[in-house]
Amino acid sequence: MADKNQRQELKKIKKYNLKKYREYNKQMRKKRVPESEYLTKMKNPDNIIEFDNLQSYFYTDVGTVKSVDGVTFDIPRGKTIGVVGESGCGKSVTSLSVMRLLQGPQGQIAGGEIRFNQQSTGRALNLAKVSMKEMEKIRGNEISMIFQEPMTTLNPVFTIGDQLCECISLHNPEMSKKAVEERALETLKMVGIVRDGILKNYPHELSGGMRQRVVIAMALACDPQLVIADEPTTALDVTIQAQILDLLRDLKDKINASIMLITHDLGVVAEMADYVVVMYAGRIVEQGTADDIFHHPAHPYTIGLMKSRPMLNQKVDRLYSIPGNVPNPVNLPEYCYFKNRCDSCVEACSGPYPSLVSLSDTHKVSCHLHQGEAAHKKQTGGKQNA
Amino acid sequence: MPNEYVVEVNDLKKYFPIKSGILQRTTGHVRAVDGVSFRIQKGHTFGLVGESGCGKTTIGRSILRLTDPTSGEVKISGVDIGKLKKKELRPFRPKMQMIFQDPFSSLDPRMPVGEIIGEAVKEHNLVSRSEYKEYILKVMKDCGLRPYYIDRYPHEFSGGQRQRICIARALALNPDFIVCDEPVSALDVSIQAQIINLMKDLQEQRQLTYLFISHDLSVVEHISDVIGVMYLGSMVETGTKDDIFKEPLHPYTKALFSAVPVADPDIKMKRIILEGDIPSPSNPPKGCKFHTRCSQCMAKCKEEVPVPKDMGNGHIVSCHLYD
Ligand SMILES: Nc1ncnc2c1ncn2[C@@H]1O[C@H](COP(=O)(O)OP(=O)(O)O)[C@@H](O)[C@H]1O
Ligand SMILES: Nc1ncnc2c1ncn2[C@@H]1O[C@H](COP(=O)(O)OP(=O)(O)O)[C@@H](O)[C@H]1O
Numbered sequence: 001m002a003d004k005n006q007r008q009e010l011k012k013i014k015k016y017n018l019k020k021y022r023e024y025n026k027q028m029r030k031k032r033v034p035e036s037e038y039l040t041k042m043k044n045p046d047n048i049i050e051f052d053n054l055q056s057y058f059y060t061d062v063g064t065v066k067s068v069d070g071v072t073f074d075i076p077r078g079k080t081i082g083v084v085g086e087s088g089c090g091k092s093v094t095s096l097s098v099m100r101l102l103q104g105p106q107g108q109i110a111g112g113e114i115r116f117n118q119q120s121t122g123r124a125l126n127l128a129k130v131s132m133k134e135m136e137k138i139r140g141n142e143i144s145m146i147f148q149e150p151m152t153t154l155n156p157v158f159t160i161g162d163q164l165c166e167c168i169s170l171h172n173p174e175m176s177k178k179a180v181e182e183r184a185l186e187t188l189k190m191v192g193i194v195r196d197g198i199l200k201n202y203p204h205e206l207s208g209g210m211r212q213r214v215v216i217a218m219a220l221a222c223d224p225q226l227v228i229a230d231e232p233t234t235a236l237d238v239t240i241q242a243q244i245l246d247l248l249r250d251l252k253d254k255i256n257a258s259i260m261l262i263t264h265d266l267g268v269v270a271e272m273a274d275y276v277v278v279m280y281a282g283r284i285v286e287q288g289t290a291d292d293i294f295h296h297p298a299h300p301y302t303i304g305l306m307k308s309r310p311m312l313n314q315k316v317d318r319l320y321s322i323p324g325n326v327p328n329p330v331n332l333p334e335y336c337y338f339k340n341r342c343d344s345c346v347e348a349c350s351g352p353y354p355s356l357v358s359l360s361d362t363h364k365v366s367c368h369l370h371q372g373e374a375a376h377k378k379q380t381g382g383k384q385n386a
Numbered sequence: 387m388p389n390e391y392v393v394e395v396n397d398l399k400k401y402f403p404i405k406s407g408i409l410q411r412t413t414g415h416v417r418a419v420d421g422v423s424f425r426i427q428k429g430h431t432f433g434l435v436g437e438s439g440c441g442k443t444t445i446g447r448s449i450l451r452l453t454d455p456t457s458g459e460v461k462i463s464g465v466d467i468g469k470l471k472k473k474e475l476r477p478f479r480p481k482m483q484m485i486f487q488d489p490f491s492s493l494d495p496r497m498p499v500g501e502i503i504g505e506a507v508k509e510h511n512l513v514s515r516s517e518y519k520e521y522i523l524k525v526m527k528d529c530g531l532r533p534y535y536i537d538r539y540p541h542e543f544s545g546g547q548r549q550r551i552c553i554a555r556a557l558a559l560n561p562d563f564i565v566c567d568e569p570v571s572a573l574d575v576s577i578q579a580q581i582i583n584l585m586k587d588l589q590e591q592r593q594l595t596y597l598f599i600s601h602d603l604s605v606v607e608h609i610s611d612v613i614g615v616m617y618l619g620s621m622v623e624t625g626t627k628d629d630i631f632k633e634p635l636h637p638y639t640k641a642l643f644s645a646v647p648v649a650d651p652d653i654k655m656k657r658i659i660l661e662g663d664i665p666s667p668s669n670p671p672k673g674c675k676f677h678t679r680c681s682q683c684m685a686k687c688k689e690e691v692p693v694p695k696d697m698g699n700g701h702i703v704s705c706h707l708y709d
């Protein structure tokens with residue numbers, strides 16, 4: 001009996017997925033997407049990117065995985081936004097959504113907008129809707145990406161010179177071959193690589209740290225508006241990590257780009273980010289300035305994360321530990337996703353998922369413990385962290 | 387019993403031959419471990435830190451004789467295990483165990499959890515047949531694993547739970563000494579804390595001695611009593627946790643510590659950024675191996691190998707600045 005129900009359930013999922021795949025393929029086949037479908041307006045012209053209720057789902061055989069489920073935040077010009085959370089919380093899917101690199105048709109942007117403030121044309125584009133052709137022009141151009149594993153970006157069979165020069169001449173078709181090579185060497189120098197014959201080297205001839213620097217050089221060769229760095233230093237040793245972070249910080253100022261820095265390492269975020277977004281199971285549980293998040297964390301998950309991490313030169317006998325595991329991404333409950341691990345539950349927590357409330361102009365949290373505070377703050381007009 | 391040393395390592399070396407050409411002739415050696423000495427007191431944790439490739443895993447494997455050292459001496463509870471024959475080594479095996487970084491590949495996917503934990507227990511006849519199941523369940527309980535997991539398979543578990551299974555497997559043999567090779571590096575922060583707490587509890591209950599290998603300095607600081615810092619196969623500094631963290635002496639230790647990001651945006655560390663990359667261990671720099679990246683390098687650093695010097699309280703540093 002149970003078996004039969006289960007089979008019926010699976011059949012239903014399959015049918016639903018097929019419908020979704022067909023819709024997706026139809027959309028992808030369109031050569032031209034009319035402007036009206038993707039032109040939009042920035043909420044604030046100082047932002048480079050505005051995520052507005054982004055939903056990115058995977059339609060899998062066991063059901064719909066809501067990897068990113070209603071994510072809203074802005075990336076202001078020239079600022080670094082840190083996105084933190086533990087593995088599987090949806091950080092990479094968020095970044096892949098911006099680049100439209102989700103593995104379709106299983107992975108799709110199911111809803112919401114990703115507004116992009118395109119400087120070259122002065123238009124605001126909804127990246128969730130633009131055609132793939134349009135996207136290819138933006139990708140690696142106005143938006144660059146640095147992955148954890150530099151070999152995702154580098155091609156093992158071409159030399160560093162080939163790859164970097166191609167990148168440069170693509171953006172500067174008028175440049176002579178010699179000028180392109182000079183620019184390539186210049187860019188490598190910017191990332192601290194000065195070495196004879198580097199342009200003739202293959203990626204495998206370089207160390208991990210060097211490769212990551214080459215990827216950064218390629219990202220910079222295009223003078224991007226936004227650099228998305230997804231765990232850029234996770235595979236590197238700390239002393240090399242320090243070099244790379246130093247470099248990213250330096251370069252951001254030089255080219256005045258924004259950085260979306262994705263990492264599971266709170267230390268890296270504290271060091272780099274102006275604003276921080278904390279994700280849990282596909283949703284934002286808390287967001288604010290670095291000061292809001294590190295000095296006045298409000299969500300029990302954020303607080304737990306901070307406490308469970310041992311800190312250099314701070315003695316504790318026992319680490320605080322968050323019990324249990326991250327919930328199954330397929331059948332998420334109606335109530336707060338953190339409830340079965342939370343040590344501060346109140347009665348309201350069994351009710352609906354808590355909405356995101358503002359604790360100050362910059363600080364937002366989604367937790368029942370704070371539902372009353374927003375209203376209170378407005379009355380007193382006080383700002384906690386001012 | 388003060389100063390009872392469970393592990394003593396003297397001038398340990400492990401060179402891996404580099405073979406090349408069609409004849410596979412040995413053309414050089416990777417000096418993975420290049421003359422390392424240290425010892426670990428019973429019930430203590432020795433934290434071994436250093437960047438990837440500096441030889442940490444090779445030390446762990448050499449101590450357990452999972453690989454034969456090129457030279458040097460390893461004593462476990464006073465016995466020079468390098469001199470033992472395979473058969474003589476066998477009774478020692480259960481006493482020294484290893485926990486690995488990757489709880490995914492170190493568990494046989496075809497075996498249920500109970501069997502994974504109990505396999506070696508049976509092999510070494512550690513408990514009678516009638517007590518066996520109860521014994522396994524007790525170990526599982528100690529490691530925070532539910533009784534009904536005993537018939538489940540590894541793929542049904544998350545990373546943290548799999549690491550618990552690995553710990554239970556090691557613990558079931560009632561070891562004195564465990565080499566923990568990056569045991570929490572693959573786990574999420576909130577799960578890391580669970581595993582670290584578990585390891586500390588078990589250590590207290592059972593008087594376990596740990597060699598705790600990690601590249602994560604804050605984790606090492608939290609769990610260790612004594613710390614050793616390695617660079618390119620050599621131990622550059624050892625000392626108590628307090629001495630090493632409060633007053634690091636070796637320029638490499640200082641650079642390493644200053645590179646760790648701090649989870650507080652107000653603290654802007656004065657960072658020592660090391661130039662360049664780690665040289666190859668098959669052709670390490672002459673003299674002090676760190677001299678190619680050291681900001682305080684002197685003339686003699688390029689020629690003479692610095693000898694370990696005791697600065698008091700067992701704080702040992704190998705650097706010409708302290709000659
Ligand atoms: N290709 C895929 N198919 C199905 N599920 C996926 C796929 N890629 C990611 N997911 C799921 O989406 C969720 C978020 O993944 P991801 O964004 O990669 O997490 P992270 O925060 O570690 O970067 C996870 O639950 C993951 O299992
Ligand atoms: N079986 C092996 N054959 C050849 N070289 C090896 C072998 N195992 C390790 N090495 C080399 O020895 C050095 C030390 O490695 P390892 O002990 O694994 O370092 P760590 O654990 O500190 O990262 C590295 O340069 C590595 O490439």
Ligand code: SF4
Pocket residue numbers: 299300301336337338339340342343344345346348349354366367368369
């Ligand atoms: S809403 Fe309730 S269960 Fe969720 S984090 Fe807040 S207090 Fe904990």
Ligand code: SF4
Pocket residue numbers: 636637638674675676677678680681682683684687692704705706707
């Ligand atoms: S011996 Fe010389 S080169 Fe080596 S760490 Fe000391 S000062 Fe630096």
Ligand SMILES: [Mg+2]
Pocket residue numbers: 091092093
């Ligand atoms: Mg990721």
Ligand SMILES: [Mg+2]
Pocket residue numbers: 442443444567
């Ligand atoms: Mg290792």
